[in-house]
Amino acid sequence: MATKPNGKFSITSDSDDNIMFFRDVSPGPHETQLRFRLIHFWEAWNPLKKTLIGIEMLLIDEHGTVIQGFISPGRIERYLPKMKPGSVYKLNNFYGSSNKSVYRVSDHAVTVSFSWNSELSVLEDSPTHFDEDRFQFHSFEDFQASCDRKGDLYGNLTYPPH
Structure with missing residues (x-):
């Protein structure tokens, strides 16, 4: 270093x-x-x-x-x-x-x-080596629909994708 x-x-x-x-x-x-x-x-x-x-x-x-x-x-x-x-x-x-x-x-x-x-x-x-990304991006509509669930929004934004 x-x-x-x-x-x-x-x-x-x-x-x-x-x-x-x-x-x-x-x-x-x-x-x-x-x-x-x-x-x-x-x-x-x-x-x-x-x-x-x-x-x-x-x-x-x-x-x-x-x-x-x-x-x-x-x-x-x-x-x-x-x-x-x-x-x-x-x-x-x-x-x-x-x-x-x-x-x-x-x-x-x-x-x-x-x-x-x-x-x-x-x-x-x-x-x-760089790992392949395993992120899933949701649409704004998916995000907005999850806002009213009174839960953790990040639980719906998954890594890795299903």
């Missing part, structure tokens, strides 16, 4: 790339690499102003840790053409931003935000 000037740790691999795992992501800029499988992504809209907020993502690393990702509207055209759910990627340079609990879609308190100097590329023939 190597210590960076900001006191954060990164892991050095055989190819001498600095790799960080999701469990180690904290708020602030990171000049290191993440490797992950893109589980799912969607557009986030402000319903009142009818404006695009950005692209939200659900990502999983090789340790099975899930984290939320975000791309701001000005960066969408740069990254969206490369993105395909289920594909494995490496992301160099990113910003860790604190989640607001009301918008959180993963347990991690930090979101991986693509920054001005982020570089996303498909990780071809990865030497690291």
Whole structure:
């Protein structure tokens, strides 16, 4: 492990790339690499102003840790053409931003935000195994129907799918 000037740790691999795992992501800029499988992504809209907020993502690393990702509207055209759910990627340079609990879609308190100097590329023939995603996404109608049941909504959002 190597210590960076900001006191954060990164892991050095055989190819001498600095790799960080999701469990180690904290708020602030990171000049290191993440490797992950893109589980799912969607557009986030402000319903009142009818404006695009950005692209939200659900990502999983090789340790099975899930984290939320975000791309701001000005960066969408740069990254969206490369993105395909289920594909494995490496992301160099990113910003860790604190989640607001009301918008959180993963347990991690930090979101991986693509920054001005982020570089996303498909990780071809990865030497690291990334589990296939086993998440089931329900429609808004399914979610809304479950809201009146006075029970745990998350019990209806299953992992793995039935």
